[in-house]
Amino acid sequence: MIGEGTLSTNQRKHSYVQERVEVGFFTDPSVCIGCKACEVACKEWNQVPDDGFTWSGNSYDNTGHLGASTWRHVMFLEQDRQKGNQVSGPMSLGDEDPFRWVFLSDVCKHCEEAGCLEACPTGSIVRTEVGSVLVQNDVCNGCGYCVVSCPFGVIDRRPQPLPDAGGAFKCTFCYDRQKSGLVPACAKVCPTESIVFGRLDDLRARGAERVQQLQQSGYRDAQLYDPTETSVRGIHAFFLILGEPEAYGLPPKPQVPTIYLKSAWTAAFATAIASIIATLAAFAFFS
Amino acid sequence: MTTEPRLEQLREKAWQDGVVPGRGVDVVGGPIPRKPGYYGQAVVKPPVWTWEIPLYFFFGGMAGMSAVIASGAVLSHHVDLARVAMWIAVIGGAFISPVLLILDLGRPHLFLNMLRVFKHRSAMSMGAWILTAFGACAVPGLIALELHTHQILPGALDQLLRVAAGIFIVAAAIFGTLLATYTGVLIGASAIPAWFLHRTLLPIHFGTAGLGSAAALLELIGHRIAPLHAIGFFAATVETGLLIWLSIDKHGAADRAIHEHGSGWLVRIGEILNGPVALGLRSFGFIPFAAISFLIGSLVSRIGWIAVGKVSGADPESVFAAEQYVLNHEND
Ligand code: SF4
């Protein structure tokens, strides 16, 4: 949809919240130029504090990872593989020495079955009308259980002395903007429409089409990252990736931790009953 | 910080050996071995919990199971033992535990928000309610028991107190077993590989460690009676079994935090102290030493399991390996 100008779903006003339409992000690294405008727009709109200015040494990625104060994170992958039919540059040794750079803007996945939402004991994390997962800052008491319950390592507790420290934070899907018919800040600002915002069903169709298109033009390892077949049952912010998900720090088969509850509680109840029986027996037979 | 002399060193080493060990920038064709995943970064987030949580697991487990011992004592007319056990239950479960839990919160003043909702699919929510229910039963149970033992109220009312004490103590015992075991569910049903791979072992371990610690503390206070010895024996035997289970049930890279690193040592030392060591000492009649060994072991292993979570959560290869394991065993 590049070139659709103001008609693009990234630029026009919408009423998805009022119509209760499921929305999503489709993030496509094949057009990302690594400008980090999405990171900046997110920080500015949401007034997310800085979390330190350090050089990581990991390519041009000095952002680190998603966390309480990083809600968009542009990854810089350096791989010794060919990128599509790209011609090797003068700096490399041709086919013998393939090299590619991939940029991907990572974000909270807004899971269909969200580990953080299930885990939250205060009801601070809720599902919105548009299907996104939202943390209500004024309700969260910072118990930290969502942190270990997110299979993607997205949400985190904000440390002292940052503003609003102690609470858990992550991408809000710009719910505040969406309520007013605006597009999330990152998508609005993305100059190449690597981040596309729109109806989830449209985006899924668009993603599949894009994968096909890339495959035809030589990007044989292009695939969608949308774990619909695991207990997460799909994500609302899904990605196109080149190569395997591990290289992006994305779990290949994420599971929502609630699937472990049954066996854990069974063990707990069995232990509870066994303890009572053992204690009563000890008093009955040994006194 | 990479400084110029360090760069020189790196270049020299790379020139000589082709590989440079240690930290450094990981790039295609570079001399420093490439790290797994995305620059070796964590895939899931390690727990943010600090020292309060293992202590809470320790005191909560002990207090909860102390109420179970109290109800056994009440039923078999060991009134003095029941009183001491209920004091432990109340101090540990209604004061120390909530304080530790609140201290650990990022925003302690909002702790009451835990009781806004009841979510059976969140072990943290269930835990908050279990702790509340436990306190709400243990405190009146202790008060009724004390009033009854000191015969403060006249005849008929005293009979009523006796019944009330019994009911509250038994109710506290039931919530107490859950208080001691739910913590295993709490960390077992998470995204941390070394935790969720042992989600069946954890509640058994935490519950048994709680029961054994309660008996051990009561023995150390001076109640050297046969039933407590039997409970101590039972707990140490189960813990020994769990140690064997843990040593057999290995998952390679997926749960290496339990078998390697400092975290692995902590879990191992804890399990040895409250398993075979406590069992051996008890068999030879060194009851106070067995009790001390069990208490230390229970505390160390709780600290160890939280440390395991931090190591395992920070290890991207663990996450990848554990997911593969879950996938392979889903269809069993
Ligand atoms: S990616 Fe993590 S933080 Fe985002 S919705 Fe899913 S579980 Fe929650």
Ligand code: SF4
């Ligand atoms: S830290 Fe806040 S948002 Fe996360 S589970 Fe606890 S109360 Fe919920």
